[in-house]
Amino acid sequence: MAERFFRWHIMVPLILLIIGLLPLFSALLTATVADVFNCRADEGGAYPCIVAGIDIGGLLSSGGMMAWLAVFSLPFVALTAFLWLMFAVIWTFVPPK
Template structure:
């Protein structure tokens, strides 16, 4: 008797890989949006002061922004997970309408 993972396990594994692959991209988008809302300067050269509720979060925003360079390594996996989720969605729709 052999053990085979169920469909739920594959979705959980894909969800974890998706989170890991997209995290650098999401980090950059979050840092950019937060800096824009707070009116702060943000670039990958140096951290700049940025106040949120009286606390300087410029270093944190800088770290989040520079983490985007990891996206060069994870971007192919991010595209792969997007295609996998699209395939799973299309397959579910196909089965529903048959």
């Protein structure tokens, strides 16, 4: 019966978790860019950050706020991935009637 367990039974939850973690990666990238260019990036607002003659302060502010999106979206995505895996295991190992 395990032959009914396809690769996409595992791939879908992994893709969902990666999608749920993307806002967190965005916030980490924002913090790294702000640190490299010696800029200030926090939730308090957009601060001037000139890189190659372009002010990226607003972009850094938006990227930093993505961490809050991860706080709210990751539990829902993790629950969806868990339920998907449970249904996949049941579908694989419970014989059809």
